[in-house]
Amino acid sequence: MRTGLSQDLIARVLGAAPKYTIAELEEKFPPRTLPDGAMVTRFAPSPTGFMHLGNLYSGLIDYKLAQQSNGVFMLRIEDTDTKREIKEAVGIVIDSLAKFGITYNNDETYGPYYQSQRKDIYHSVAAELLRNGRAYPCFLSQEEMDEIRENQKAAGFATGIYGEFARYRDITPDEIIEHLDNGEVPSIRLYSTGDPNKRIFFKDTVRGSISVPENNEDIVLIKSTDRLPTYHFAHLCDDHFMRVTHVVRGEEYFGTVALHIQMFNMMGWKLPNYIHTATLDKIDEETGKQRKMSKRKDPENNVAFFMQEGWPTDALIEYLGNILAPGYEEAKLKGAVKNFWEYEMKPKKIPMSGGLFDMKKLEWWAKEYIGAMSVSDLVKSVATWANEYGDEKQKMQVADIDYLTAVLSIERDNPKRIRKDFITWKQTLAIEEFFWDELFVPNAEYKYNADVLRAFLETFDIADNKDTWWNKIVAVAEKFGVKNGDVAMDLRVALSGRTNTPDLYSIMQVMGADRVVKRIKALL
RNA sequence: GGUCCCAUCGUCUAGAGGUCAGGACAUCGGAUUCUCAUUCCGGUAACAUGGGUUCGAUUCCCAUUGGGACUGCCA
Structure with missing residues (x-):
C-alpha cells in the first residue's frame, strides 16, 4: 500500500471530483430483498455488432438461473471500448433476446445499464482506491509500454506492468502534479501487493476448488484514453452494486479471477459466485481439427444466421439447453417436463469441457419441435x-x-x-x-408411362375417398401389367416433379382437381 | 515460454471403488408404407497412455500425451 492522494489531487487525476463516497453508493444501490436462493444474474455483452452462439449460451444460463430461482436477470451493455463500438449493435442484442423469449428486468434502482453511463460510479470507487493508496495514476505512454513488453519478452520475463516495470508505482504528489501540469492524462492503475509465489484459493461453481498464483500486475482500472473503466474494474463495481450473485462468463476470464478476488477483498466486498463456461467448438472443415467457433469462418456462429435461415428459435433453446443442463433431454423424452423452461438446471452440472456444436443434433431437435407443433x-x-x-x-x-x-x-x-x-x-x-404453379418445375428427366397417366385421368374423381382412389390406381396397374407403386410414381412425378413426396392422395386433395388434371395433361 | 482448465462410443453426455459402462444424436440392418419422411424392432461403437493406492480402478493420486483458454489502456 502506498500513501494516499489528497482530495484535490484525486479530483485533478480523475478530471473531476468524485460524485459519491462508497457509503453513498452502498445506500444508493441497497442489497436486494429477494427470497432465499434467488439468483441475481446479468447478461453483459459488449456491443460488437452481432450476437454469437457463445453469447446466447451464457445468456441462457444467466436467464435460466434467475428464472428458476425467482431471482433477477439483467441486461448490461459493456460499451467501454469506445474504439470498437458499433451503432446498431445494442439493437441486435435486444432483438435477439426477444426472439428467443429471453426477457430481462432492468430495475431503475440499479441502473443505468450502459457502462458508458456509469462513469460516476467507477470514478467514485477509483477515488476511494486513490485515497487509500490501493491505486495510483500512471503516466506510461503506449510506446513505453510496448517497449517494456518487448524487453520482457526478449528477457523471458512475464509481460505486464508489475514490480520494477511499474515505473509510476511510487510516484509522489509533486511528480503527479508535474505530469498533470504538462497536460498528460493518467490511467489509474491498481497498486498490487499480490505475491505470485503465494497461491489464492477459490471455488468455481462448475469446476470446484481452484488455486492460482496471486496477481501482481498493476492492472489498469481507468483508461487514460476515455477515462472509462477496464473490464476488470467495471466487473468489480457493477457486479457489486448491481448486487449480482452469480457471474456467468466464458472460460477466457478464468485467468483473471485472481485479480478479481484481489479487488473484491481490497474493497471488503462479498465475492460473487463464478460460473466459467466452456467454449462452443466445431470441427474445422479444412484441418479436421476441433476449434473454437469463429465469427469469420462460421456463419452459424452468428445467431442472426439461425433467424435468417428460419430455424425455430425454441429448437435452438432446447438444443443449447440440453448442453448446459445435461439430463434435460432424458427428462423430456420421459415426459417429466414439457420444455427447457420447466426443467430445473443444476449450476454444478454445467459442463466444463468444450462442446462441439452438432448441427445434426440441432436438426433433430428442430424436427421434433416442429413435429410437435399444431x-x-x-x-x-x-x-x-x-x-x-x-x-x-x-x-x-x-x-x-x-x-x-x-x-x-x-x-x-x-x-x-x-x-x-x-x-x-x-x-x-x-x-x-x-x-404453387409459379414455382412448380416439371420433371423432364423422368420417363412417364403416358398410357397409365391417361388411364388414371379417365377415372379420376377428386371426390373419391382414399380407398376408392387407391382401388382405381390398382385397376390401372393391372390393366397395364405394372406395379401399383409404378402408377403412383408416375403420378407423383407428374404432379410434383419429384420422386419423393408425402402422401399422394393428400397432395391431390390439396392441389385440387384442376391443378391435378392440368399437370397430368401437360405431359400427354 | 509462463499460468490455468479439461479428457467415457464419431458427437453430447450418465455413471459408480466391484455395472453386461447407461441414454440421446449420427450410423448400420430388419419390419411397415404408393416413394420419401415417419413409426416399431435390432446391431456396431467409448472409459487417452504409464505408474501408483487398493483384494479390486475406467472411477482416487502422480506423471505423460492430447485438446483448450489466458498472457492488451478488448471484453
Missing part, C-alpha cells in the same frame, strides 16, 4: 418468418394462408405418423414449392 402454429411461424426474412417467392407462398395451411396439414393428422422432414421455416417452404 398446424396453425406451424403456419403462423412459417408465415411470420417469410414476411420478415423471406424473398418474393417465399412471401408469395404464405400469401394465401388457407392454401398454405392445407399444404402444411399433410401427414399431420395421425400423432404417430407426423412427418419429420421439416427443419427450418425456409426449408419447409422450399420442399413444398411444387404446390
Whole structure:
C-alpha cells in the first residue's frame, strides 16, 4: 500500500471530483430483498455488432438461473471500448433476446445499464482506491509500454506492468502534479501487493476448488484514453452494486479471477459466485481439427444466421439447453417436463469441457419441435418468418394462408405418423414449392408411362375417398401389367416433379382437381 | 515460454471403488408404407497412455500425451 492522494489531487487525476463516497453508493444501490436462493444474474455483452452462439449460451444460463430461482436477470451493455463500438449493435442484442423469449428486468434502482453511463460510479470507487493508496495514476505512454513488453519478452520475463516495470508505482504528489501540469492524462492503475509465489484459493461453481498464483500486475482500472473503466474494474463495481450473485462468463476470464478476488477483498466486498463456461467448438472443415467457433469462418456462429435461415428459435433453446443442463433431454423424452423452461438446471452440472456444436443434433431437435407443433402454429411461424426474412417467392407462398395451411396439414393428422422432414421455416417452404404453379418445375428427366397417366385421368374423381382412389390406381396397374407403386410414381412425378413426396392422395386433395388434371395433361 | 482448465462410443453426455459402462444424436440392418419422411424392432461403437493406492480402478493420486483458454489502456 502506498500513501494516499489528497482530495484535490484525486479530483485533478480523475478530471473531476468524485460524485459519491462508497457509503453513498452502498445506500444508493441497497442489497436486494429477494427470497432465499434467488439468483441475481446479468447478461453483459459488449456491443460488437452481432450476437454469437457463445453469447446466447451464457445468456441462457444467466436467464435460466434467475428464472428458476425467482431471482433477477439483467441486461448490461459493456460499451467501454469506445474504439470498437458499433451503432446498431445494442439493437441486435435486444432483438435477439426477444426472439428467443429471453426477457430481462432492468430495475431503475440499479441502473443505468450502459457502462458508458456509469462513469460516476467507477470514478467514485477509483477515488476511494486513490485515497487509500490501493491505486495510483500512471503516466506510461503506449510506446513505453510496448517497449517494456518487448524487453520482457526478449528477457523471458512475464509481460505486464508489475514490480520494477511499474515505473509510476511510487510516484509522489509533486511528480503527479508535474505530469498533470504538462497536460498528460493518467490511467489509474491498481497498486498490487499480490505475491505470485503465494497461491489464492477459490471455488468455481462448475469446476470446484481452484488455486492460482496471486496477481501482481498493476492492472489498469481507468483508461487514460476515455477515462472509462477496464473490464476488470467495471466487473468489480457493477457486479457489486448491481448486487449480482452469480457471474456467468466464458472460460477466457478464468485467468483473471485472481485479480478479481484481489479487488473484491481490497474493497471488503462479498465475492460473487463464478460460473466459467466452456467454449462452443466445431470441427474445422479444412484441418479436421476441433476449434473454437469463429465469427469469420462460421456463419452459424452468428445467431442472426439461425433467424435468417428460419430455424425455430425454441429448437435452438432446447438444443443449447440440453448442453448446459445435461439430463434435460432424458427428462423430456420421459415426459417429466414439457420444455427447457420447466426443467430445473443444476449450476454444478454445467459442463466444463468444450462442446462441439452438432448441427445434426440441432436438426433433430428442430424436427421434433416442429413435429410437435399444431398446424396453425406451424403456419403462423412459417408465415411470420417469410414476411420478415423471406424473398418474393417465399412471401408469395404464405400469401394465401388457407392454401398454405392445407399444404402444411399433410401427414399431420395421425400423432404417430407426423412427418419429420421439416427443419427450418425456409426449408419447409422450399420442399413444398411444387404446390404453387409459379414455382412448380416439371420433371423432364423422368420417363412417364403416358398410357397409365391417361388411364388414371379417365377415372379420376377428386371426390373419391382414399380407398376408392387407391382401388382405381390398382385397376390401372393391372390393366397395364405394372406395379401399383409404378402408377403412383408416375403420378407423383407428374404432379410434383419429384420422386419423393408425402402422401399422394393428400397432395391431390390439396392441389385440387384442376391443378391435378392440368399437370397430368401437360405431359400427354 | 509462463499460468490455468479439461479428457467415457464419431458427437453430447450418465455413471459408480466391484455395472453386461447407461441414454440421446449420427450410423448400420430388419419390419411397415404408393416413394420419401415417419413409426416399431435390432446391431456396431467409448472409459487417452504409464505408474501408483487398493483384494479390486475406467472411477482416487502422480506423471505423460492430447485438446483448450489466458498472457492488451478488448471484453
